[in-house]
Amino acid sequence: xxxxxxxxxxxxxxxxxxxxxxxxxxxxxxxxxxxxxxxxxxxxxxxxxxxxxxxxxxxxxxxxxxxxxxxxxxxxxxxxxxxxxxxxxxxxxxxxxxxxxxxxxxxxxxxxxxxxxxxxxxxxxxxxxxxxxxxxxxxxxxxxxxxxxxxxxxxxxxxxxxxxxxxxxxxxxxxxxxxxxxxxxxxxxxxxxxxxxxxxxxxxxxxxxxxxxxxxxxxxxxxxxxxxxxxxxxxxxxxxxxxxxxxxxxxxxxxxxxxxxxxxxxxxxxxxxxxxxxxxxxxxxxxxxxxxxxxxxxxxxxxxxxxxxxxxxxxxxxxxxxxxxxxxxxxxxxxxxxxxxxxxxxxxxxxxxxxxxxxxxxxxxxxxxxxxxxxx
Amino acid sequence: xxxxxxxxxxxxxxxxxxxxxxxxxxxxxxxxxxxxxxxxxxxxxxxxxxxxxxxxxxxxxxxxxxxxxxxxxxxxxxxxxxxxxxxxxxxxxxxxxxxxxxxxxxxxxxxxxxxxxxxxxxxxxxxxxxxxxxxxxxxxxxxxxxxxxxxxxxxxxxxxxxxxxxxxxxxxxxxxxxxxxxxxxxxxxxxxxxxxxxxxxxxxxxxxxxxxxxxxxxxxxxxxxxxxxxxxxxxxxxxxxxxxxxxxxxxxx
Ligand SMILES: Nc1ncnc2c1ncn2[C@@H]1O[C@H](COP(=O)(O)OP(=O)(O)O)[C@@H](O)[C@H]1O
Ligand SMILES: [Mg+2]
Numbered sequence: 175x176x177x178x179x180x181x182x183x184x185x186x187x188x189x190x191x192x193x194x195x196x197x198x199x200x201x202x203x204x205x206x207x208x209x210x211x212x213x214x215x216x217x218x219x220x221x222x223x224x225x226x227x228x229x230x231x232x233x234x235x236x237x238x239x240x241x242x243x244x245x246x247x248x249x250x251x252x253x254x255x256x257x258x259x260x261x262x263x264x265x266x267x268x269x270x271x272x273x274x275x276x277x278x279x280x281x282x283x284x285x286x287x288x289x290x291x292x293x294x295x296x297x298x299x300x301x302x303x304x305x306x307x308x309x310x311x312x313x314x315x316x317x318x319x320x321x322x323x324x325x326x327x328x329x330x331x332x333x334x335x336x337x338x339x340x341x342x343x344x345x346x347x348x349x350x351x352x353x354x355x356x357x358x359x360x361x362x363x364x365x366x367x368x369x370x371x372x373x374x375x376x377x378x379x380x381x382x383x384x385x386x387x388x389x390x391x392x393x394x395x396x397x398x399x400x401x402x403x404x405x406x407x408x409x410x411x412x413x414x415x416x417x418x419x420x421x422x423x424x425x426x427x428x429x430x431x432x433x434x435x436x437x438x439x440x441x442x443x444x445x446x447x448x449x450x451x452x453x454x455x456x457x458x459x460x461x462x463x464x465x466x467x468x469x470x471x472x473x474x475x476x477x478x479x480x481x482x483x484x485x486x487x488x489x490x491x492x493x494x495x496x497x498x499x500x501x502x503x504x505x506x507x508x509x510x511x512x513x514x515x516x517x518x519x520x521x522x523x524x525x526x527x528x529x530x531x532x533x534x535x536x537x538x539x540x541x542x543x544x545x546x547x548x549x550x
Numbered sequence: 551x552x553x554x555x556x557x558x559x560x561x562x563x564x565x566x567x568x569x570x571x572x573x574x575x576x577x578x579x580x581x582x583x584x585x586x587x588x589x590x591x592x593x594x595x596x597x598x599x600x601x602x603x604x605x606x607x608x609x610x611x612x613x614x615x616x617x618x619x620x621x622x623x624x625x626x627x628x629x630x631x632x633x634x635x636x637x638x639x640x641x642x643x644x645x646x647x648x649x650x651x652x653x654x655x656x657x658x659x660x661x662x663x664x665x666x667x668x669x670x671x672x673x674x675x676x677x678x679x680x681x682x683x684x685x686x687x688x689x690x691x692x693x694x695x696x697x698x699x700x701x702x703x704x705x706x707x708x709x710x711x712x713x714x715x716x717x718x719x720x721x722x723x724x725x726x727x728x729x730x731x732x733x734x735x736x737x738x739x740x741x742x743x744x745x746x747x748x749x750x751x752x753x754x755x756x757x758x759x760x761x762x763x764x765x766x767x768x769x770x771x772x773x774x775x776x777x778x779x780x781x782x783x784x785x786x787x788x789x790x791x792x793x794x795x796x797x798x799x800x801x802x803x
C-alpha cells in the first residue's frame with residue numbers, strides 16, 4: 175500500500191466524520207461554545223459600562239471656597255461620580271476607598287481659589303480606585319472631562335489666557351493603569367480555555383458512559399486515530415468561538431485590532447491544540463462526566479489567577495510565576511495582547527508560540543499514551 | 551482432543567483463564583474450547599462471569615492469569631489482529647443514538663476497514679438482509695429494542711468476522727424479534743461464523759449446539775443441551791438453571 179492509500183484508508187477519517195455529524199446535531203454544545211461566551215462577554219461589558227456611572231466620591235476640600243465648591247459640583251454633575259461625603263485628611267481618603275465607601279476622591283488644595291483669581295493654573299487631584307481596571311479607565315477619563323469643562327466655564331466667566339485648572343488623576347492599587355481594552359483580550363483567552371477544556375474532557379468520558387467506547391475499542395481503530403478524530407472537530411469549534419468573541423470585543427468594547435488577524439488565527443492553533451490536549455488528558459483520567467467537569471473547573475482557577483489575566487505576573491511571588499509558566503493561557507495572553515493591542519509579529523512572539531506548540535504536542539501524546547484500548 | 555497442541559480448527563481456546571477484581575474472582579481457571587462454526591452458549595446467573603469472559607476474549611480486559619487464543623491468535627500479544635477478525639456485540643449494544651441507522655453502519659464498516667464500492671455493496675446487502683432499507687435515515691436512538699439489537703448485530707458483522715461474540719443480545723427484546731434474531735444467527739453460522747452467545751433465556755440455550763455453565767466464575771457444566779440436562783438429572787435446561795441458581799444462593803447465604 176502506498177502512503178497515500180494508507181492515509182486515505184486511515185481509521186482517523188471515519189472517526190472524524192462521525193464526530194462532525196454528532197457535533198452538528200448536538201445543539202446544546204454548539205450553543206454552549208458560542209452563545210455562552212458571547213453572553214459572558216456582554217455581561218462583562220455591561221458591568222464595565224454601569225460601573226463607571228455613579229462612582230461614590232469623597233471630597234477633601236482644603237480650599238472651602240465658592241470656586242472649590244463649583245468644581246465639586248461640576249464633577250458630580252457629569253453623573254460619573256456621586257458625592258459621597260466630605261473627608262478631612264488623606265488618611266480618611268485611604269480608609270474610605272479601602273472600605274469601599276468611595277471609589278474616588280477629589281482633593282482640592284488650600285490655594286485653589288487664590289490661584290484661579292490670580293490668573294494662574296490651579297491644581298486639583300482625583301484619586302481613582304483602580305483595583306478594578308475595567309471601570310477605572312472610564313472613571314479617570316470622566317474626571318479629566320469634568321475638569322476640562324469646568325476650566326472652560328472659568329474661562330467663560332473670567333476671560334483669561336492661561337489654563338485655569340489642571341486635574342491630575344492618580345489611579346490607586348493599579349499603578350500600571352490596565353484598562354478594559356487590556357482586559358477584554360484576556361477574557362477571550364479565558365473563555366477559550368474554559369470551554370475547550372470542558373467540552374474535550376467530556377468527549378471520551380461520554381462514550382465510556384454511553385457504552386459506545388467498549389464497542390469502539392473492540393474495532394481495529396488505533397488509539398491515535400481515535401483521539402485525533404475526536405480532537406480535530408473541536409479545533410474548528412475553538413476558531414468559531416474565538417471569532418464570535420473577537421467580533422464582539424471589537425464591535426462593542428472597542429478593542430483595537432492593531433496587528434494581523436490572519437497571524438492571530440494561525441498562532442491561535444497552538445493554543446487551541448494545547449487546551450484540547452488538557453481536556454483530552456482529563457478525559458483519560460476521569461471516570462465519568464461529572465469528574466471530568468470538576469477537573470476542568472479545578473484547572474480554571476490557576477488559569478484565571480496566575481496567567482496574568484487578572485493580576486500582573488511581574489508582581490507575583492516566584493512560585494506563583496512558575497506555576498503560571500505551565501499554563502497555556504499565560505503564553506496565549508501575550509500573543510493576544512501583543513497582536514491585538516501592540517501589533518506584534520512573529521518576531522516578538524515566537525517564544526510564546528513555541529512554548530504552546532510544545533505543550534500541545536506533549537499533552538496530546540501523553541494522553542494517547544495514557545489511553546488504553548481496554549475498559550478497566 | 552488429547553494432544554498438547556490446541557486443535558487447529560478451534561475458534562476459541564482458553565487454558566486456566568482467570569480474572570480477579572481485587573479480592574473478587576470473576577472468572578476462575580476457565581478451560582474452554584470452541585470449534586469453528588459452532589453456536590456456543592455461555593450460561594449462568596447474573597455475576598457469574600460471562601461478560602468478563604467475553605471481554606477477555608475480545609481483548610477488552612487483560613486476563614489476570616492463564617492464556618486464551620481466539621481465531622488461533624493469542625489475546626495477550628495479538629489483540630489488534632484479533633480485532634480485525636472478530637465481531638462483538640456488547641450488552642449495551644454500543645450504538646450511537648445520535649447517528650442514523652445508515653450512519654452507524656457506515657461508521658463501523660469503515661472503522662473495520664471497508665472502503666469504496668466494496669463498502670457500498672456490503673452495506674446495501676446488509677441493510678436489505680436485515681430489513682433496514684426503509685429505516686436508513688432513522689436515528690438509532692429512536693429505534694425499538696428489537697431493531698436496535700438487529701442494528702447492533704449488523705454493525706458487529708459488517709466486516710464478515712470469523713468469530714462473533716454476543717453478550718446477552720436478546721435481553722429485553724420481544725419474542726418475535728428474538729425469533730428473527732436467531733434466524734440471522736443461524737444464517738451466520740451456516741456461513742461458517744463461530745458464535746459465542748450468552749443468554750438468560752432457556753429456550754435460546756436449547757438452540758445452541760454446545761453449552762457451558764458458569765457459576766461464580768467456575769465452569770460447572772459443558773456439553774450439548776441434552777448432555778447438560780442429563781448431567782444434572784433435570785428435565786430441561788431451565789430446571790438445570792434453577793437448580794444452579796439455588797446452589798449458588800446456598801453458597802452465598
Ligand atoms: N470492571 C469491574 N470491576 C470490578 N468488578 C467487576 C467488574 N466487572 C465485573 N465485575 C464483577 O465480576 C463478577 C462477574 O461479572 P460479569 O462478568 O459481568 O457477570 P455476568 O456477565 O455473568 O453477569 C461480578 O461479581 C461483577 O460485579
Ligand atoms: Mg453480563
